[in-house]
Structure formats: C-alpha cells, structure tokens
Amino acid sequence: MSTSTDNNASITQESGPSAAVQDIQKKIVVRTADGEVFNLKEEVAMEIDIIKTFFQEDSISYETVMPLPNVEGWEMVKVIEYCTKHVELKHKVDGYKERKAFQALFVQNLSTKSLLALTNTANYLEVKYLLDFLCQAVSEQIKNKDVDYVRELFGVENDFNDEEYEQVKAEAPWAHENLNNDLH
Amino acid sequence: MDMFSFLPDHLLVIILSFLAFQEAGRTSVLSRRWQNIWRQTRNIEFNERFFSYIGADDEARRIAFVNFVQNWTDNYQPSVLDRVCITFSRPGNFLVLVEDCIRFAVTRGVKVLGLDFSDPSWNDELLELGNYPEPAYVLPQFVYQHGVLESLTLSSCNFNLPEIINFHLLKHLALGWIELPLPTLSVLLNKFPLLESLSVKNCWNTDGLQVGGQNLRLRSLVVEKFIMSENPWIEIEAPHLRYLKYSGTMAVFDIEAGELEEAYLDFGLEYEGNEGMGDLLYQLLHQLPVRTLTVCTYMLQVLPLELISNGVTPVFGVAKLTLRTAMLSCEQKGVKYLLRSCPVLQALTIQIVPQRLVDLDEGQPDDVRHVWTLNALEYHCINQTLRVVQVKGYTGTRHEIGFLKYLFCRGRVLEKLHISIGEELLNQRSIAENRQLVIQTFQGLRRASNNLRINTYGR
Numbered sequence: 065m066s067t068s069t070d071n072n073a074s075i076t077q078e079s080g081p082s083a084a085v086q087d088i089q090k091k092i093v094v095r096t097a098d099g100e101v102f103n104l105k106e107e108v109a110m111e112i113d114i115i116k117t118f119f120q121e122d123s124i125s126y127e128t129v130m131p132l133p134n135v136e137g138w139e140m141v142k143v144i145e146y147c148t149k150h151v152e153l154k155h156k157v158d159g160y161k162e163r164k165a166f167q168a169l170f171v172q173n174l175s176t177k178s179l180l181a182l183t184n185t186a187n188y189l190e191v192k193y194l195l196d197f198l199c200q201a202v203s204e205q206i207k208n209k210d211v212d213y214v215r216e217l218f219g220v221e222n223d224f225n226d227e228e229y230e231q232v233k234a235e236a237p238w239a240h241e242n243l244n245n246d247l248h
Numbered sequence: 249m250d251m252f253s254f255l256p257d258h259l260l261v262i263i264l265s266f267l268a269f270q271e272a273g274r275t276s277v278l279s280r281r282w283q284n285i286w287r288q289t290r291n292i293e294f295n296e297r298f299f300s301y302i303g304a305d306d307e308a309r310r311i312a313f314v315n316f317v318q319n320w321t322d323n324y325q326p327s328v329l330d331r332v333c334i335t336f337s338r339p340g341n342f343l344v345l346v347e348d349c350i351r352f353a354v355t356r357g358v359k360v361l362g363l364d365f366s367d368p369s370w371n372d373e374l375l376e377l378g379n380y381p382e383p384a385y386v387l388p389q390f391v392y393q394h395g396v397l398e399s400l401t402l403s404s405c406n407f408n409l410p411e412i413i414n415f416h417l418l419k420h421l422a423l424g425w426i427e428l429p430l431p432t433l434s435v436l437l438n439k440f441p442l443l444e445s446l447s448v449k450n451c452w453n454t455d456g457l458q459v460g461g462q463n464l465r466l467r468s469l470v471v472e473k474f475i476m477s478e479n480p481w482i483e484i485e486a487p488h489l490r491y492l493k494y495s496g497t498m499a500v501f502d503i504e505a506g507e508l509e510e511a512y513l514d515f516g517l518e519y520e521g522n523e524g525m526g527d528l529l530y531q532l533l534h535q536l537p538v539r540t541l542t543v544c545t546y547m548l549q550v551l552p553l554e555l556i557s558n559g560v561t562p563v564f565g566v567a568k569l570t571l572r573t574a575m576l577s578c579e580q581k582g583v584k585y586l587l588r589s590c591p592v593l594q595a596l597t598i599q600i601v602p603q604r605l606v607d608l609d610e611g612q613p614d615d616v617r618h619v620w621t622l623n624a625l626e627y628h629c630i631n632q633t634l635r636v637v638q639v640k641g642y643t644g645t646r647h648e649i650g651f652l653k654y655l656f657c658r659g660r661v662l663e664k665l666h667i668s669i670g671e672e673l674l675n676q677r678s679i680a681e682n683r684q685l686v687i688q689t690f691q692g693l694r695r696a697s698n699n700l701r702i703n704t705y706g707r
Contacts, residue, residue: 180251187259199259203266211277218251220278232277236316238298239273 092119093129100137101129104144111147113190132189139185146170146194171201176217179205252281260285265330269293288326294349295335297368314345321352329353333362333401339385347388354394362401363387366425366450372517375475380452383426387412402426403449413439422447428474429453437461448474456499460485472496473517492536498525503535511538514572515546522609526554533564542570548582549606566590574603575647578612580619583651593629600641600648600670620650630655635663641670642686649689656690662697668705679706 092109095101106126110116118130132140149166153159171179179202186195206214214220224232233240252260264272264285269292276286296313303309313336332353339346353361365384374381383406392411400415403424409432418440428451437443438461445468446459452475459469460483468491469484480499484492489505495514513532518525529551541564548571569590573579575598587593605612637655642648655662669682677685683704690702 177251180255183259183263184255187256195259196262199263200266202263206263206275207267207271211274214275215278219249220252220282221250222277223279224277229277232283235276236273238301239270239276241301 090126092126094132094140095129096132096135096137096140098137100140102140102144105148107151108144108147111150111191112143113192114188117190134188135185136181139182142170142182143185143189143191143194146197147191150193167197171198176205257281257285257288261288261290261326265290267291269333270295270298287324290326290329291331292320292329292353293333293335294320295333296337297335314342317345317349321349324352327356329356329358331360331362332358333360333364335362335364337365337367337384339365343385346385350388350391354391357396358394359396360399360420361391361397362399362422363405364401364403364424366404370425370450372473375450375452375473376517380427381425401447409435412436415440417442419444420447421445422449422470423451424449426451427453430455430458433458434461437464437466441465444468446470448472452476456481456483458483464488467491469493498528500528501532501535503532505535506537508536508538510540511536512542513547514542514544516544516604518546519607520609521546521550521553521606523553523555525550526552527556530554530556530562534562537565539566540568541566542572543586544572545574545576545579545601545604546606548573548579548586549608550582552581552585553608553610562589563591564589565592567592568595568597569593570597570599572599572601574601575645575651576603576605577616577619577647578605578608580616580647584619584623584625587627587629588625591628592633594633595636595638596634597638597640598648598651600639600643617646618650619647620654623654630658631660633661634659635661636666637662637664638666638668640668642667643670643672644685652689653693656695656700657693658696659700660696661699663699663701665700665702666705667703674706679704682706 090106091103092106092115093101093103094109094115104115109119115130118124119126119128135143149163153163156162174182179198183195183198183202186198205217209217215222222229260282264275267275267289269289272286272289272291276283294313294317296310299309299312299316302312332349334346334349336342336346350361350363363385367381367384370381381404384404385406387402387405387407392408392414395414396417397415398417399420400418401422401424403422404426406426413435419442421436421440421443428448430453433453437446437459441463443464443466446466447468447470449470449472451473454477456476457471457474457480459466464486465488466486467488469486469489470493471482472493472495474496476497476499480497482494482499482501482503484501484503484505486505488507490507490509492503492505492508492510493512493514495512496517498515498518529547533551569586571583571586573583575583634655637659639648639652652665652667655665667686669679669686673682686702686704
C-alpha cells in the first residue's frame with residue numbers, strides 16, 4: 065500500500081496488537097445528499113473513480129469529508145457492498161461462482177426504479193464494472209418482453225403517431241416478429 | 249412517469265447493447281428517443297436469415313439484406329462499437345459490401361467479430377461424403393492489424409495462419425467449415441496466450457484431434473461434427489478446461505482435464521453399436537471427472553453393451569444428469585446403467601428428442617413392457633440423493649409413464665417433479681387436459697417422498 069507524503073492520518077494508539085493492524089487501514093469519509101456519513105476503507109474507496117480522483121489529483125487530505133450531493137444514503141450502501149465484494153474477489157483465484165451468486169442476491173430485492181437510480185449513481189461515481197453489471201441487469205428486464213410490457217414497466221410514452229409508428233416498424237420488420245424458429 | 253428520463257442517452261445505449269440486435273430492434277418503436285438509441289447500439293448483427301419473412305424469393309431476400317446493411321453502415325453515428333456479426337451465404341457477388349462492412353466494424357474498434365459465410369444448404373452428409381466445400385470468403389488483410397480483437401468467429405472463411413496470431417488479446421475463437429490440420433490447430437492453441445474458449449464446428453482433417461499445449465488456459469472446448477480419418481482419435485490435455493462439448497462420431501478418447509466440471513456428449517453421427525463401442529464409451533466416461541453431464545440416445549443404447557467392467561458397476565460423481573432420449577425400450581437399460589453408476593445424483597433431466605435406433609451388432613433387445621414398474625432394484629441416488637426431476641417435451645409414451653410412476657413410488661427424497669408437455673400433446677389437447685392426464689398417472693399410487701411437488705407446464 066502506498067502512502068502519500070502529506071498524509072495526515074494518524075494511527076490511534078490502542079492496546080493490543082489487533083487494534084494496531086486494524087487502524088493501519090486508512091479511512092476515507094464521504095457524505096451523501098441526505099447527510100449520511102460513510103467511512104470507507106481506502107482500498108474500497110479507490111474503486112470509486114470519482115473519489116479516487118478527488119483525493120489523488122489534488123492530494124487532498126483524507127481528513128476532508130468528500131461531499132456526494134448526487135448520491136442517496138441507500139445507494140452508497142449498495143455501492144460499498146458491491147465494491148467491497150469486488151476487492152475481496154480480486155484476491156481469489158476462482159471467484160466465478162461466488163461472484164454470480166453475489167450478483168444474483170445484489171439485485172434480488174431492488175425495484176426497477178431503484179435499479180435505474182443505482183445505475184445512474186454508478187455512472188456518476190464512475191465505477192465501471194458496477195455500471196456494466198447494473199446495465200446488464202436492466203437489460204434482463206427488457207429481454208424477451210414485448211413492447212407493451214416494457215412500456216408499462218418503465219412508463220415509456222409512445223410519442224409516435226400511427227403513421228410514424230408503422231414507418232419505424234417497417235425499418236426492420238424482422239425485429240418485430242417472433243422469427244426465432246426460422247433463423248437457425 | 250418515464251423511469252428512463254433520468255438516465256442520459258449513453259447509458260441507455262449501454263443497456264440496449266446487452267440485448268441481441270434483433271431483440272434490441274424491437275425497442276425502436278417505444279418512442280422517438282428509443283428509435284434513436286437503437287440506431288446507436290454497439291451490438292450489431294447483420295444476418296440474411298432475418299429476411300426470410302420476405303418469402304421464397306431468394307434474390308429479393310438478399311437484396312433486402314444488402315440494402316439494410318448498406319443503410320445501417322452509412323448512417324451509423326457512433327465512432328465506437330463492441331460487436332459485429334455478419335451471416336451471409338454465397339457472398340461472391342457482394343465482396344465489396346462485405347469488405348466495407350468488416351472495415352466499418354474494425355475502424356470502430358470492434359472487440360467481437362463474427363463472420364459466417366456458410367451455406368444453410370450444407371448439411372452433415374456433405375462432409376461425410378467427403379465433399380468439403382471451399383471457403384466462401386477470405387479474411388481481408390487489414391483485419392490482421394486490429395490487435396484489440398477479443399473474440400473471433402470464422403465460418404467458411406479462410407485466414408492466414410502466420411498473421412492471425414497477431415490477435416494477442418484473443419479470448420474466444422470459433423471456426424467452422426474449414427480444413428483444420430493438426431499443425432494449424434497446434435499453432436492456434438499455443439499462440440493465443442489468453443485463449444479461453446475454442447469452438448470447432450463442421451471442420452475436418454485427415455488425422456485426429458489434438459488439443460493440448462503447455463500453459464493452455466483453455467476453459468471451454470466445443471467440437472461439433474469434426475470429420476477425421478478412418479480411425480478417429482481425440483487427445484485432450486487441458487488442465488484448466490471446465491466445459492467440454494463433443495458431437496459427432498465415436499472416437500478413441502484420451503482426456504486429461506482434471507478440472508472438468510461439465511460435459512455434453514452427442515454421438516448423433518454414429519450409426520453402429522457393439523461391445524467395442526460400449527467399451528470406448530465406458531472408458532470415455534471414466535476420463536470425465538464432471539459433476540454435470542449430458543448424454544445422448546446412442547450412449548443409452550450402446551453403453552450397457554460394454555464388457556470391460558466385468559460386471560463391476562462404475563461410480564461417477566455426476567450430480568446433474570441430462571438424458572437426451574426418446575425413452576424407447578432399447579434405451580431403458582442405459583437409463584438404469586446410469587442411475588446405478590451415479591450414486592450422488594441430485595438432478596435428472598429427461599429431454600425428449602426424436603427417435604433414433606442404433607444398429608446394434610446383436611440386434612435390438614426384446615420389447616420389455618414393464619421395465620420400470622416391476623424394477624425391484626434399489627439405486628442409491630433414488631433412495632438418498634435425487635431431489636429434482638424434469639421432463640422436457642413430454643410425449644406420454646409407455647416408458648416415460650413407467651419411469652414417472654417409478655420415481656413417484658421410489659424417490660424417497662424427491663422434492664420436485666416438473667413435466668413440460670411436448671408440442672405433439674399440446675396440439676392434441678389443451679394444457680388443462682394434459683395436466684389432468686399427468687395427474688391421473690399417479691392415481692392410486694403411494695408417494696415415497698412427502699415433500700414431492702409435481703408441476704405440469706405448457707410450452
């Protein structure tokens with residue numbers, strides 16, 4: 065782990081060897097839009113590019129609390145959860161199955177609205193692998209569903225008139241039929 | 249309220265690009281915004297078979313396809329994309345278009361490139377008769393400079409071996425409808441340091457198949473319809489291989505793949521069976537330390553003929569087994585053989601497929617009426633470990649019914665029995681009537697497992 069020369073983080077003197085090991089892990093503090101404060105382990109915080117840039121580019125002291133006005137508390141919780149797991153699996157030789165299981169659970173109880181909000185947040189915070197995963201999760205909600213279902217689920221309004229609608233359809237008629245049987 | 253209104257366009261493009269091109273095209277009618285998003289998708293498939301809706305006129309279909317491709321590549325705005333697949337048979341009259349299309353992909357940094365120039369009229373018999381089609385296309389020179397390629401599919405497309413190894417980031421390689429001599433295969437396997445998966449379909453050589461090499465990182469190997477010499481042999485040495493799919497004729501296998509987790513075997517091109525073939529199958533299964541296994545009707549008919557075991561039941565660690573079978577009388581011995589040999593089986597799937605009788609040296613066994621209902625044998629898996637059974641494409645034939653009853657009465661730890669009704673039955677009766685018939689099958693019988701739930705599905 066590299067240490068920055070103007071790092072002012074102090075190691076709390078506590079009795080017992082385990083405490084010393086614990087405190088060598090530096091913490092980065094952020095505050096979300098709803099005023100919640102989060103202490104992140106440095107290695108997890110550095111997974112979030114916007115945080116990484118903030119502290120590293122201008123060599124800002126870790127004592128500064130970074131404001132995240134576009135992020136809600138619950139979103140931060142989820143992002144930390146995902147990044148922590150990602151860091152953990154980095155050190156594992158074969159975490160494929162574990163990752164898949166974790167990913168399934170991660171999105172299990174997220175409403176469509178929350179999923180989209182989190183996608184936006186992952187984009188803002190600049191965590192590429194989380195963004196890719198969430199985008200794929202959203203695509204799974206569209207996959208194999210007909211147009212009406214998607215419209216209703218996401219609240220998309222049809223702003224075509226009848227003529228335009230038919231024109232768009234005619235651009236790729238094969239996309240709108242269930243032609244799977246003929247293809248292969 | 250449109251939930252997508254809070255997301256910028258570029259995120260919608262990423263989301264859409266996870267969908268197949270045809271599926272993504274459907275979203276174009278959602279709204280004007282979505283029509284625009286589709287036009288920016290990074291996952292593109294130009295497939296002439298999409299245009300089969302036009303009807304029987306081959307020429308008209310091809311023109312429509314060509315126009316679509318031209319239109320798309322002319323108007324595509326983004327400067328970056330991820331995936332381009334072209335499926336176009338007999339490209340002979342459109343060489344410029346195809347080259348332009350490939351250039352379109354390469355100049356936009358494509359990572360996944362698929363080129364399929366095979367002719368749908370080519371079938372299995374063609375290769376068996378020794379009629380090897382000439383490649384319909386040659387990979388253009390400029391493609392070899394595109395060093396960022398991660399996945400490449402070439403079907404009936406010739407390539408330059410010394411130059412193709414320039415794709416040093418290649419993880420996935422799929423080849424089809426070309427000759428693959430052993431030296432070529434060896435170079436391909438050893439010169440791509442990141443290669444994770446190799447797929448070889450409808451290829452041929454005059455030898456056998458050898459997949460191995462120091463530091464081979466291969467995790468997945470698919471070999472479908474590989475035509476070899478008179479005495480085909482297959483040698484696989486792949487310490488990191490997780491998945492193996494083999495479909496074709498019988499061969500002598502020599503497999504060293506200690507981390508293999510799943511195998512799919514299909515000897516659909518093999519027509520004759522005897523003890524010797526049974527022995528080969530026996531030996532093959534012993535080389536596959538897999539937890540998940542799919543076997544075919546040929547294996548069910550021929551495996552029990554083996555003599556090499558001398559009557560000693562083999563033990564396989566298979567936990568998930570799929571039988572691709574028509575549940576004919578001649579297959580039941582094989583079903584029993586596998587149940588006996590898989591003492592830790594947890595999940596069994598019966599995938600009903602079209603009938604195929606293997607030509608057995610000793611002729612077909614007698615038609616045994618009550619193979620299952622009178623089966624007194626105890627199988628460890630039936631008693632202790634089998635929890636889930638699925639039947640896909642149920643046709644309600646004698647042995648299917650017999651086996652279901654057997655499972656019902658003997659499956660002590662069975663939790664789920666899912667029966668998906670096949671098309672034939674669905675065309676004859678409604679799903680409700682079919683469901684009723686299935687339930688009647690178990691009437692009067694006592695279930696062995698209190699936790700058993702039976703579900704019947706339509707399509």
